[in-house]
Amino acid sequence: MYKKQRLTGCRVRAVPAGEVGAAAGPRTAVALVNHVDYRTGRLHDLPGTTAAVHAAGARVVWDLCHSAGALPVGLDEHGVDLAVGCTYKYLNGGPGAPAFLHVRRDLQPRFDSPLPGWHSHADPFALVPDHRPADGVARGRVGTPEILSLLALDAALDVWDGVEIAAVREKSLALTDFFLRCVEAYTASVGKGRVEAVTPQAHAERGSQMSLTCAGADAGGDVVMAELVRRGVVGDFRPPDVLRFGFAPLYTRFADAERAARVLADVLA
Numbered sequence: 001m002y003k004k005q006r007l008t009g010c011r012v013r014a015v016p017a018g019e020v021g022a023a024a025g026p027r028t029a030v031a032l033v034n035h036v037d038y039r040t041g042r043l044h045d046l047p048g049t050t051a052a053v054h055a056a057g058a059r060v061v062w063d064l065c066h067s068a069g070a071l072p073v074g075l076d077e078h079g080v081d082l083a084v085g086c087t088y089k090y091l092n093g094g095p096g097a098p099a100f101l102h103v104r105r106d107l108q109p110r111f112d113s114p115l116p117g118w119h120s121h122a123d124p125f126a127l128v129p130d131h132r133p134a135d136g137v138a139r140g141r142v143g144t145p146e147i148l149s150l151l152a153l154d155a156a157l158d159v160w161d162g163v164e165i166a167a168v169r170e171k172s173l174a175l176t177d178f179f180l181r182c183v184e185a186y187t188a189s190v191g192k193g194r195v196e197a198v199t200p201q202a203h204a205e206r207g208s209q210m211s212l213t214c215a216g217a218d219a220g221g222d223v224v225m226a227e228l229v230r231r232g233v234v235g236d237f238r239p240p241d242v243l244r245f246g247f248a249p250l251y252t253r254f255a256d257a258e259r260a261a262r263v264l265a266d267v268l269a
């Protein structure tokens with residue numbers, strides 16, 4: 001059933017993210033957890049889960065796709081073993097931007113990449129028949145990098161010079177709070193329950209997106225989102241009924257959040 005079994009021989013068990021810490025036991029090798037759930041926008045407890053998985057004697061891999069660039073993560077601070085993520089969401093690297101890998105420094109000498117390539121070789125131009133992994137995190141590389149994508153990412157990361165991630169987080173929470181207030185106000189007339197926030201209200205449990213369920217079978221969420229996109233409000237739709245709105249705090253304005261909510265109410269009306 002699970003392809004991952006093929007590489008490791010280990011059994012893969014699906015557990016809700018909030019229960020991963022409690023589910024880890026002596027037979028657990030590694031836990032893979034999404035820091036922010038891509039459907040609901042729920043932020044999971046990285047320090048607590050990491051500590052619980054470590055207490056069970058296992059390692060943890062965090063998927064940071066929806067948190068890198070949106071909120072403080074603290075990989076070193078919390079002793080996270082491994083992390084992966086993409087750079088085209090809140091880091092603004094653009095389509096095709098490269099992914100990233102984090103390997104805790106003390107684990108790097110033992111890190112055995114399942115995808116070795118010539119760029120992870122200690123001496124790539126020696127072109128020898130055996131694979132000798134490079135020192136450090138460079139052994140996580142694979143083949144020739146996409147230079148044009150890296151250049152775009154490099155420029156996107158320049159924008160972060162002098163930016164405090166705590167300030168980004170503060171704006172992100174203010175934006176999503178404001179968006180939700182606007183949605184509640186503007187959609188009050190289209191009927192109670194037509195749209196409902198599934199992203200938690202509690203700041204400690206929220207990433208930088210707002211997911212709304214959109215009930216009503218005649219004009220389902222996919223139709224609603226297509227119309228929003230046509231009117232310049234670009235979110236996306238996840239079956240069965242979730243409208244997702246991502247707020248990249250570096251450049252998304254409160255006026256954008258207000259307009260998104262207003263256009264949503266217009267479409268629903």
Ligand SMILES: *Cc1c(COP(=O)(O)O)cnc(C)c1O
Pocket residue numbers: 034038063065066085086087098099
């Ligand atoms: C976007 C996303 C990815 C995509 O990663 P790629 O770099 O495009 O392979 C992976 N995991 C999650 C949870 C994501 O949201």
